[in-house]
Amino acid sequence: MIGGGAGGLITSSKLSAELSEEIKQEKVSITVFEGAETQEFQPGYLEVAFRGTDPQKLRRPMEKLLSPGVKVVHAKCASLDLDNHQIVTAKNQEKYDFDYVVVSTGCSPDYSQAPGLREENLDFYTDADVSSRIYKTLQGIKSGRVVVGIAGLPYKCPPSPNEAAFMVDEYLRRHGIRKNVDITFITPYTRIYTAEPINEVISPLYDERNIEARTVFNTDSVDPVKKEISSLEGDTVKYDYLFLTPPHKPASFLKETSYSDEDGWVKVDKLDLHITDHDFAFAIGDTNNIPTSKAGVEAHLEGIVVANNIAMNITGKGTKHLFTGRTQCSMETGFHDATFVVGTYDRPVEKIKPSKINYAEKKVMEHIYWGSLHGHYEWLFK
Ligand SMILES: Cc1cc2nc3c(=O)[nH]c(=O)nc-3n(C[C@H](O)[C@H](O)[C@H](O)COP(=O)(O)OP(=O)(O)OC[C@H]3O[C@@H](n4cnc5c(N)ncnc54)[C@H](O)[C@@H]3O)c2cc1C
Structure with a gap:
């Protein structure tokens, strides 16, 4: 696994469970390449930003998240050569060979697309500490104009900009x-x-809560002097405080490779997630180019499919699984109500009214998240 976040960790733990005998007999080894020493529960960034949750509460050390038999190399991947089955790390340019590889490097804010945005915006995507700057700013607001929303595509967790508005x-x-x-x-x-x-x-909730919506507004640039956002359509919006969702980008080593598209998103089969023309290589979660949301539930379900299919290839046992395109993102609508965005490749998103029960379900997900990375609570993902 390259990347030990939501997708990489569930893939490694599922592989560790499915291949425990082979690992014991030293026929199989599983390695996660991960640049960070800790992982964060990313959906919690909203709580940090808008409710003042302590960032520390979202963090866990990588070592605590690894399943038996899974090793971690604490280094960023600098290049992935699929033709020669080789990973090169950024630290010391070390080379590693593999039989199977899963790219699960997620995505991160890309501030290069809109001049002025980086200087003016506070986001709840970079990490928990950056998110906490929003709460500090909120505490100082007495009056003025807050602008939230989508400053570029793609981005992770489709409902999160709307959640920010409600929160x-x-x-x-x-x-x-x-x-x-x-x-x-x-x-x-x-x-x-x-x-x-x-x-x-x-x-209707936007009307009820008096939140103004400016649609067909493609952010072009932000003017820090005029305190104004300009759109490609020629419109402007004034602001005093900006909590916008920036466009996101994949890990830099994926750019300009034969297996990714022009922006660096990895090209995969949308059902079994293998990288185009490479049946031993897969890309899951936010970093691939399948037509679904970039969200943790997808990363999780894709990881389970890929781990199952790799284990099946190695052991010759079991049946091949396919990803259904299932999305299931919660959307908080404020005051302890939430709805869910649920759908698959074949089933359009459902209309689900906000309720306290949905909110309670969202809260349950927060509590089980770390355990789910070890493969617990699989029934919740069925
Ligand atoms: C505010 C917010 C709210 C969200 N709410 C929800 C929600 O309600 N429901 C939901 O399903 N999802 C939600 N998400 C999205 C979810 O967190 C992500 O979609 C999910 O984490 C994606 O998993 P991933 O494995 O693809 O990437 P990540 O979990 O981001 O993991 C990627 C890992 O790769 C590592 N990495 C990057 N580059 C390299 C490299 N070169 N070498 C080695 N390692 C590297 C990173 O350090 C990271 O650990 C939310 C996200 C945010 C920010």
């Missing part, structure tokens, strides 16, 4: 200053949420 609104109402602050949500899409059934559910 800022909730914070300001709870602190009695909502009437002094305007909230504007910008999006390049033609509606507030791209999937119509969810759009129908949340649009």
Whole structure:
């Protein structure tokens, strides 16, 4: 596995369980290449940003997350040569060979696309510490204009910009200053949420909560002097505080390879996730180019499919599994209500009304997340 986040860890733990005999007999070894010493529960960045949760609560050391028989190399991958089955690490340019490889390097904010955005924006995607800067800023707001929304595509967790709008609104109402602050949500899409059934559910809430929505707004640049965002369409939005979702990019070593597209997203088969023309190599989670959301549930389910199929190839036992394209992202709508964005390749997103029960389910996911990386609670993903 290259990348030991949500997708890489479940893949390694499933492989460790399926191939325990082969690992014991030293016929198989499993290695995770991971640049970071710790992992963070990324959905919790919203809680850090808008409710002041301590960033430390989201963190776990890598070593605690590894299943039996899984080794970690604490180094970033600098290159992946599929023709020669070789990984080269950034640290000391060490070379490693492999029989199977799973790319699970996720994605991260790309501030190069909109001049001025990096300087002016505070985001809840980079990491937990950066997210905490939003909460500090919120605490100082007395009046003004807050702008949230989507500053470029693609990005991870499709509902998260909308969640930010609802959570800022909730914070300001709870602190009695909502009437002094305007909230504007910008999006390049033609509606507030791209999937119509969810759009129908949340649009009335934008009206109810007095959150202005500016659709078909493709962010072009941010002017720090005028405090103004300009769009490719020629529109502008004024701001005092920017908590925008930046566009995301894949890991840099994937760019300009034969197996990724022009932006560096890895080209895979959408059903078994093998990298085009390489049946021993796979890419899962945020870093591949399949037509689903970039979200943890997808990374998890894709990892299980890939681990099953690699184990089947090695042992000659079992049956091949395919990914259904299932997405299941929670969307908090403020004041302890939430809806879910649920669908598959064949089943369009459902219309699910916000409720306290959905919110409770979202909270359960937070509690079981770390255990789920060890392969526990699989019934919840069925
Ligand atoms: C605010 C927010 C809210 C979210 N809410 C939800 C939600 O409600 N539901 C949901 O399903 N998902 C949610 N997500 C998305 C979810 O966290 C990601 O989609 C998921 O983590 C993707 O898993 P991954 O394995 O592809 O990438 P990641 O978990 O990001 O892991 C990638 C790993 O690769 C490592 N890496 C990167 N480059 C290299 C390299 N060159 N060499 C070695 N290692 C490398 C990174 O350090 C990282 O550890 C949310 C995300 C955010 C930010």
